Amino acid sequence: MAKVIAIDCDGTLTQEICWTEEECLNATPRTEVIEKVRDIFMTHYIVISTARRVELATATIKWLYKHDVPFNAIDFRKTACDLLVDDLAITPEDFLKADLSERLYGR
Numbered sequence: 001m002a003k004v005i006a007i008d009c010d011g012t013l014t015q016e017i018c019w020t021e022e023e024c025l026n027a028t029p030r031t032e033v034i035e036k037v038r039d040i041f042m043t044h045y046i047v048i049s050t051a052r053r054v055e056l057a058t059a060t061i062k063w064l065y066k067h068d069v070p071f072n073a074i075d076f077r078k079t080a081c082d083l084l085v086d087d088l089a090i091t092p093e094d095f096l097k098a099d100l101s102e103r104l105y106g107r
Contacts, residue, residue, distance in 0.1 A: 002044050002045055003044050003045070004044070004045045004047060005044050006047045006049035006075075007046060007047070007048055007071075008048075008049055008050060008078075009052060010027075010050065010051070010052070011092070013029065013030060013033055013034060013048075013067075014030065014063075015027070015028040015029075018056070019056075020056075021055075021056060021058075024052070024056050024059035024060050024063055025059050025062060025063060029067045030092065032096055033095065034067060034068070036096055038069075040100060044100075045073075046071045046073075047071065047072065047073045048064065048073070048074040049078045050074070050075070051076075052076060057074075060074070060076075061074065090103075
Protein backbone atom coordinates (compact mmCIF):
# COMPACT_ATOMS: atom_id res chain seq x y z
CA MET A 1 0.00 0.00 0.00
CA ALA A 2 1.37 3.41 -1.01
CA LYS A 3 2.21 5.87 1.73
CA VAL A 4 2.32 9.68 1.62
CA ILE A 5 5.90 10.87 2.02
CA ALA A 6 6.55 14.59 2.50
CA ILE A 7 9.94 15.83 1.31
CA ASP A 8 11.30 19.25 2.25
CA CYS A 9 13.10 21.45 -0.30
CA ASP A 10 15.65 23.57 1.53
CA GLY A 11 18.45 21.59 3.11
CA THR A 12 16.90 18.32 1.93
CA LEU A 13 16.49 18.44 -1.86
CA THR A 14 18.82 21.45 -2.03
CA GLN A 15 22.06 22.13 -0.21
CA GLU A 16 21.11 25.74 0.53
CA ILE A 17 18.23 27.49 2.26
CA CYS A 18 16.41 29.58 -0.37
CA TRP A 19 14.35 32.69 0.33
CA THR A 20 14.55 34.54 -3.01
CA GLU A 21 13.57 33.59 -6.55
CA GLU A 22 17.21 33.69 -7.65
CA GLU A 23 18.27 31.43 -4.77
CA CYS A 24 15.48 28.97 -5.63
CA LEU A 25 16.40 28.80 -9.30
CA ASN A 26 20.13 28.39 -8.62
CA ALA A 27 20.09 26.07 -5.62
CA THR A 28 22.52 23.17 -5.62
CA PRO A 29 20.68 19.82 -5.77
CA ARG A 30 21.39 17.03 -3.30
CA THR A 31 21.53 14.40 -6.01
CA GLU A 32 21.64 11.42 -3.65
CA VAL A 33 18.36 12.51 -2.02
CA ILE A 34 16.75 13.20 -5.41
CA GLU A 35 17.78 9.72 -6.61
CA LYS A 36 16.14 8.15 -3.55
CA VAL A 37 12.94 10.13 -4.23
CA ARG A 38 13.00 8.82 -7.82
CA ASP A 39 13.40 5.28 -6.48
CA ILE A 40 10.32 5.49 -4.26
CA PHE A 41 8.10 7.61 -6.53
CA MET A 42 6.39 4.71 -8.32
CA THR A 43 5.29 3.08 -5.06
CA HIS A 44 4.52 6.11 -2.86
CA TYR A 45 2.71 9.47 -3.04
CA ILE A 46 5.37 12.20 -2.87
CA VAL A 47 4.45 15.64 -1.51
CA ILE A 48 7.01 18.42 -1.67
CA SER A 49 6.42 20.20 1.64
CA THR A 50 8.14 23.54 2.00
CA ALA A 51 8.13 26.68 4.10
CA ARG A 52 8.96 28.76 1.03
CA ARG A 53 6.60 31.65 0.41
CA VAL A 54 3.91 30.93 -2.17
CA GLU A 55 5.42 33.77 -4.27
CA LEU A 56 8.31 31.36 -4.90
CA ALA A 57 6.05 28.62 -6.27
CA THR A 58 6.97 29.14 -9.93
CA ALA A 59 10.73 29.21 -9.21
CA THR A 60 10.42 26.15 -6.95
CA ILE A 61 8.49 24.13 -9.52
CA LYS A 62 10.94 25.15 -12.28
CA TRP A 63 13.81 23.92 -10.10
CA LEU A 64 12.04 20.61 -9.38
CA TYR A 65 11.45 20.00 -13.11
CA LYS A 66 14.98 21.12 -14.02
CA HIS A 67 16.41 18.51 -11.64
CA ASP A 68 13.87 15.83 -12.57
CA VAL A 69 12.42 15.55 -9.07
CA PRO A 70 9.20 13.52 -9.30
CA PHE A 71 6.28 14.55 -7.10
CA ASN A 72 2.52 14.19 -6.88
CA ALA A 73 1.77 17.41 -4.99
CA ILE A 74 3.44 20.45 -3.52
CA ASP A 75 2.47 22.25 -0.32
CA PHE A 76 3.68 25.75 0.59
CA ARG A 77 1.83 25.87 3.91
CA LYS A 78 4.53 24.29 6.05
CA THR A 79 5.24 26.60 8.96
CA ALA A 80 8.58 28.36 8.73
CA CYS A 81 10.48 27.64 11.92
CA ASP A 82 13.94 27.12 13.34
CA LEU A 83 13.19 23.68 14.77
CA LEU A 84 10.66 21.06 13.70
CA VAL A 85 9.59 18.47 16.24
CA ASP A 86 7.74 15.67 14.49
CA ASP A 87 7.50 11.99 15.31
CA LEU A 88 7.62 11.07 11.62
CA ALA A 89 10.56 13.30 10.63
CA ILE A 90 13.91 11.89 9.57
CA THR A 91 17.03 13.68 8.39
CA PRO A 92 18.08 13.50 4.72
CA GLU A 93 21.02 11.30 5.79
CA ASP A 94 18.71 8.88 7.60
CA PHE A 95 16.35 8.93 4.59
CA LEU A 96 19.21 7.76 2.36
CA LYS A 97 20.01 4.86 4.70
CA ALA A 98 16.45 3.99 5.70
CA ASP A 99 14.74 0.72 5.05
CA LEU A 100 11.45 2.39 4.12
CA SER A 101 9.40 -0.80 4.28
CA GLU A 102 10.41 -1.20 7.92
CA ARG A 103 9.73 2.45 8.75
CA LEU A 104 6.40 2.63 6.89
CA TYR A 105 5.01 -0.86 7.39
CA GLY A 106 6.82 -2.11 10.49
CA ARG A 107 8.54 -4.90 8.54
